[in-house]
Amino acid sequence: MRELRARWSVLTEGIDAATPAGRDRAVDALRAFAILGVVLGHWLVTALTTADGGLSNTSPLAYTGWLAPVSWVFQTLAVFFLVGGHVAARGYASARERGDSYRTWVGGRLGRLFRPVAAVLVLWTLAAGGMLAGGVAVTTVQTLVKLVLSPLWFLLVFAVLTAATPLVARLHPLWPLAVVAGVDLWRFGLGGPEWAGWVNVIAGWLVPYTLGAAWSRGAFARRRTALLLLAAGAAVTAALILWGGYPASMVGVPGVAVSNLNPPTLAAAAFGLAQCGLALLLREPLARAMRRPGAWAKVALLNLSAMTVFLWHQTAMMTVTALGLLAPADLPGLHTVPDSLLWIPARLLWLPVFAAALALCWAAFRTYERGGRPEAEGATRIVAGSGRRAAVPVEEIAHA
Numbered sequence: 001m002r003e004l005r006a007r008w009s010v011l012t013e014g015i016d017a018a019t020p021a022g023r024d025r026a027v028d029a030l031r032a033f034a035i036l037g038v039v040l041g042h043w044l045v046t047a048l049t050t051a052d053g054g055l056s057n058t059s060p061l062a063y064t065g066w067l068a069p070v071s072w073v074f075q076t077l078a079v080f081f082l083v084g085g086h087v088a089a090r091g092y093a094s095a096r097e098r099g100d101s102y103r104t105w106v107g108g109r110l111g112r113l114f115r116p117v118a119a120v121l122v123l124w125t126l127a128a129g130g131m132l133a134g135g136v137a138v139t140t141v142q143t144l145v146k147l148v149l150s151p152l153w154f155l156l157v158f159a160v161l162t163a164a165t166p167l168v169a170r171l172h173p174l175w176p177l178a179v180v181a182g183v184d185l186w187r188f189g190l191g192g193p194e195w196a197g198w199v200n201v202i203a204g205w206l207v208p209y210t211l212g213a214a215w216s217r218g219a220f221a222r223r224r225t226a227l228l229l230l231a232a233g234a235a236v237t238a239a240l241i242l243w244g245g246y247p248a249s250m251v252g253v254p255g256v257a258v259s260n261l262n263p264p265t266l267a268a269a270a271f272g273l274a275q276c277g278l279a280l281l282l283r284e285p286l287a288r289a290m291r292r293p294g295a296w297a298k299v300a301l302l303n304l305s306a307m308t309v310f311l312w313h314q315t316a317m318m319t320v321t322a323l324g325l326l327a328p329a330d331l332p333g334l335h336t337v338p339d340s341l342l343w344i345p346a347r348l349l350w351l352p353v354f355a356a357a358l359a360l361c362w363a364a365f366r367t368y369e370r371g372g373r374p375e376a377e378g379a380t381r382i383v384a385g386s387g388r389r390a391a392v393p394v395e396e397i398a399h400a
């Protein structure tokens with residue numbers, strides 16, 4: 001144990017020393033929390049049961065509606081888009097100052113975003129084909145593949161907004177918010193077609209993205225603005241849920257006609273405003289916390305593999321669930337229907353197992369996010385300490 005602590009100490013000191021002095025560590029902390037929120041949220045509200053034979057997808061929110069506040073904690077995509085808009089706007093401005101072309105800038109941004117996707121698609125194409133050839137029920141394969149592919153919509157939307165940064169960076173957030181409100185009025189108030197809601201897939205996430213771009217221009221230098229954003233977003237969200245007929249859950253619930261997330265509704269957009277306001281208020285406390293090398297090292301390492309963690313967390317959960325089928329009976333919290341309070345503590349006990357499976361996926365596939373090389377030549381710094389050496393990915397930390 002002492003040996004491990006010494007090595008971790010060397011690594012944290014190296015990462016802290018390798019980080020550029022001007023890097024805004026609070027931004028990285030917000031991104032890390034957003035990714036962890038999505039991962040933990042999926043692990044907690046997604047249940048693969050054997051009730052109908054094979055594996056089918058359900059959620060504890062479908063049985064215990066009062067658990068809806070759990071989705072308020074773990075539905076953190078608005079914070080990710082906030083940070084994405086902030087980083088993209090700043091990055092594009094810096095690229096223009098350096099004289100880099102738009103193609104060079106956007107190619108670098110999207111390359112890191114999509115490199116890890118290829119590995120997921122190849123593995124699951126082979127896995128789905130193997131399962132079908134082995135006699136696994138088509139419905140089971142469809143359930144598993146859908147869970148794997150469903151997070152990819154987020155990457156597509158994020159990629160579109162990233163590519164459009166030069167056009168949308170100075171767009172006022174009220175414009176896309178007005179589009180979301182208009183689409184919802186048409187769908188729910190005037191009997192418009194359901195397909196109209198898909199306009200909000202772009203407009204809904206453009207709201208926090210443009211807030212992030214405004215942040216990069218110094219729009220939230222005063223805490224009062226962020227506090228107003230938090231209060232207004234929370235008040236509108238509460239009003240829409242209590243009197244507007246919107247569901248309380250901020251994630252989709254199987255069997256429920258209206259989802260706040262798929263596609264985003266005005267309630268989801270308002271909730272995102274509240275989340276963004278809270279995130280902006282937390283900048284200073286996070287910045288202070290990130291001055292501690294131990295805390296910063298954890299955040300920096302997660303950011304280096306954020307897409308790998310995001311893309312493989314569902315695979316990790318499903319792998320554990322599938323291996324659990326080898327047990328002589330359904331395992332509580334893993335295969336059982338989440339229709340009682342006992343399912344919740346049982347599920348919590350599985351989270352470390354899911355995390356261990358995700359760590360294995362990370363070890364196997366993290367190089368795809370880093371361009372196929374564990375360490376680029378000249379990209380590491382050797383940090384000496386306590387008689388040991390630690391290789392710190394300087395360039396990766398600088399550009400994560």
